[in-house]
Structures are given as C-alpha cells and as structure tokens.
Amino acid sequence: MSNLRDQVIAITLEEGEAFQCGLWEVLWELNTISPDIPLEERLEFSISIVQELLISNKIRLLWGVWGKDVYDKIESLEECLTLIQDDKYWDPTKTDIQIYYETIQNTD
Numbered sequence: 001m002s003n004l005r006d007q008v009i010a011i012t013l014e015e016g017e018a019f020q021c022g023l024w025e026v027l028w029e030l031n032t033i034s035p036d037i038p039l040e041e042r043l044e045f046s047i048s049i050v051q052e053l054l055i056s057n058k059i060r061l062l063w064g065v066w067g068k069d070v071y072d073k074i075e076s077l078e079e080c081l082t083l084i085q086d087d088k089y090w091d092p093t094k095t096d097i098q099i100y101y102e103t104i105q106n107t108d
Contacts, residue, residue, distance in 0.1 A: 004034060008049055016059055016103035020071055023061070023099040024090050026050055043090060050084050050101070062100045066092060071100055 011029050015021050027046040034042070053059040054077060061080045062071035074080050088094040 004030075005045075005049065007033060008046075009053065012049065012053065012101075013058060013103050016101055017105070020062055020064065020100040020102050022092055023050065023084065023101060024092050026101075027090050043087070046090070047084050051081060053101075054080050054084075057104060059101045059103055062102065064098050064100045066096045066098055074099070 008026065008030055012021075012026050015025060015029075026049060027043060030037070030042045030046055037045070050059070054061070061074040061083065063074060064071045074083065083089060083099055089099040092098060
C-alpha cells in the first residue's frame with residue numbers, strides 16, 4: 001500500500017500545483033488506479049492522504065462554489081481536518097459548496 005500511497009500523493013501534489021482541484025479528485029484518482037479496493041476503504045485512504053498533506057503543510061484547503069472560480073482559504077487546520085471527514089465534500093453532486101485543494105509552493 002506504501003507504493004500506492006506515494007503514487008496518489010505525487011499525483012495529488014502535481015495536480016494541486018496546476019490549479020485548484022476538488023477534494024474528490026484524490027478519491028477519483030484512487031478509483032482509477034485501484035478500482036478493486038472497496039469504496040469505503042478508498043475513501044478512508046483518500047482522507048488519510050489529505051490529512052497527511054495538510055499536517056505536513058503541503059496543501060491548503062479552499063472553499064468554493066461549483067462552477068465559479070472564486071476560492072476562499074480555510075484558515076484553521078482543525079477545521080480542515082474536520083471538514084475532510086464529511087462525505088459530502090468527496091462527491092461533487094452532494095452540495096454546491098465544495099472544498100478544493102492547492103499545493104503550497106515550497107519557497108526554500
């Protein structure tokens with residue numbers, strides 16, 4: 001599972017560098033790579049990846065409305081960690097208010 005985790009993390013960070021991605025994109029990528037894993041396990045795995053990337057300060061989460069290109073940063077790590085537990089943000093058909101992510105550029 002470590003190789004799969006590294007692969008999904010790499011794709012997530014690469015996509016997040018280019019533009020704001022819907023939170024669900026992490027799950028969809030995992031669906032493409034490993035469709036044989038049960039959905040519930042894929043969701044848990046996706047949540048753990050996003051959690052790891054948030055805690056290590058590699059991505060940030062943003063609020064957005066479906067179909068609009070306006071995003072507001074979610075400031076609190078605690079709020080981010082709570083929001084990613086909510087299933088509705090992993091399926092863009094469940095709500096018009098979406099959570100997006102973007103990669104935090106390393107300034108070293």
